[in-house]
Amino acid sequence: MKKEIYITDYNCITPLGFDVSSNWNNLVKGNSGVALHKVIENQETFYASIIDTEKLNEEFNNKFDSQGFTRLEKMFLLSLKPLVEKHSITEETAFILSTTKGNISLLKNQTELPEGAYLSNLAQKIADYFGFKTKPIVVSNACVSGVMAIAVAKNMILAGKYKDAFVIAGDEVSEFVISGFNSFQAIGTGPCKPYDKNRNGINIGEATAAAYITSVLDENEKFRFKILGDSAVNDANHISGPSRTGDGLYASIRNAMTEANITKEQVDFISAHGTATLYNDEMEAIAFNRMELQHVPLNSMKGYYGHCLGASGLLETIISMESARHEVLIPSKNFDEEGISQPLNIIKENQPARVRYILKTASGFGGCNAAVVMEKC
Known part of the structure; x- marks a missing residue:
């Protein structure tokens, strides 16, 4: 009989809130995180969805005693913390991190490549903090990374490599990312309008999200979605x-x-x-x-x-x-x-x-x- 794989818990950190319920309430009201921002000194403001750094730091300091984390790492830790508090980490638990650029901001004004810019080091740092016992898996395949991370977790559990998995996904708005999309002339002049006749480009956003994926169910789940x-x-x-x-x-x-x-x-x-x-x-x-x-x-x-x-x-x-x-x-x-x-x-x-x-x-x-x-x- 084929093993069945489920998502039974999740969380997210976005400009619309630092948990799922805050995000959902804002979405139902039609609220958007997209607003005018200035990221690069010599460039004009542009529309993007960016987390308030002051609020992020306040939330992080309320929940963590540790220091020495980058802004993106704080976002990852905040998204994952509620899940690891509810689900056990064992020798059969996978840790999967999805990102396109990771700590790319660490490259600014550097002549040598900082260790923290390596995606494998980013994943290991988060894994070590929460005490994961297996080697982290990094999924970085452009903008499909988040969906692929779900698939990787599902297929590795099906293959018998693991019994469950914590999947986290995240990126932040940075000069590097903005410059890259500017080079494609892909950034919209206003709030983006998917599928609309008058659309003219994207708004870059930032967030982290986390999900718990398992083949072993218990009675305490509030919900379950089969992959x-x-x-x-x-x-x-x-x-x-x-x-x-x-x-x-x-x-x-x-x-x-x-x-x-x-x-x-x-x-x-x-x-x-x-x-x-x-x-x-x-x-x-x-x-x-x-x-x-x-x-x-x-x-x-x-x-x-x-x-x-x-x-x-x-x-x-x-x-x-x-x-x-x-x-x-x-x-x-x-x-x-x-x-x-x-x-x-x-x-x-x-x-x-x-x-x-x-x-x-x-x-x-x-x-x-x-x-x-x-x-x-």
């Missing part, structure tokens, strides 16, 4: 441009749904990537239509959180599960008029819904695409 299927496919289209045919995303969704053994009629909700760039949103519309999923209610969370890079996939998965728990689908913020060549059922206002099967997708630079299917139990 039914997953897939990651690289279409090798371009170093930064999405496929015009949606091949990689289409294949990822098809494979994940095949493993999950569900039909297109059974999918109740899609949490899409929706970056608000011209080509990404168009590619997604094509892929969803190829899978005949165009009638399924769909949203992008980028209008609330911006694009949180390695955190986005896990954070948006958590919000999807909250939607299923509360039986409320959140609208795709800032969407007014469809601006894609093929139709999608984009959610425009809070709507009640019974959600059993969730499809979460992500796409990123280098042609990477990923999908995961979950079932509310």
Whole structure:
């Protein structure tokens, strides 16, 4: 009999709150973390979703006695702490960290590469603090990292390598990241508008998220979501441009749904990537239509959180599960008029819904695409 893998706990740290309930309450009210910020001295302000550093430090100091952590590390520690306090860490527990850039800010004004900038060292530092007994696993594959980290946990538990796993995902807004997206001319001039006719680019965001994934259930869980299927496919289209045919995303969704053994009629909700760039949103519309999923209610969370890079996939998965728990689908913020060549059922206002099967997708630079299917139990 095939082992079943579940997500039974999660947490997040974002500009909308330092726990899941605060985030959910803000989302239901339509509040967004996107605002004008100035990150680079000689550049103008731009729209991004950034955590208030003073509030972050205050929250951290209230819950931790330790010092010597970077801003991103504080975000990771805060997101993971409530989970490790409720679930035991054993020799059969995996620790998986998802990020695209990690402590990239440590490189500023440095002539030599600081040890803390290595992703493996970042993961080990967090693991050591909480007393993990196994070697950390780092998942860093552009913007699909958060979704892939869920898949890695599921598949390693299925393979018998571990019995459970703590997955954390995070990135912060930095000069390096902003400069990179500026070089692509990809940053929007206002709050981002996924799938909208007048979209013109992304808002960068920052967050950390954490999830507990296990094959061993107990009676104290408030909820459980079964991870039914997953897939990651690289279409090798371009170093930064999405496929015009949606091949990689289409294949990822098809494979994940095949493993999950569900039909297109059974999918109740899609949490899409929706970056608000011209080509990404168009590619997604094509892929969803190829899978005949165009009638399924769909949203992008980028209008609330911006694009949180390695955190986005896990954070948006958590919000999807909250939607299923509360039986409320959140609208795709800032969407007014469809601006894609093929139709999608984009959610425009809070709507009640019974959600059993969730499809979460992500796409990123280098042609990477990923999908995961979950079932509310």
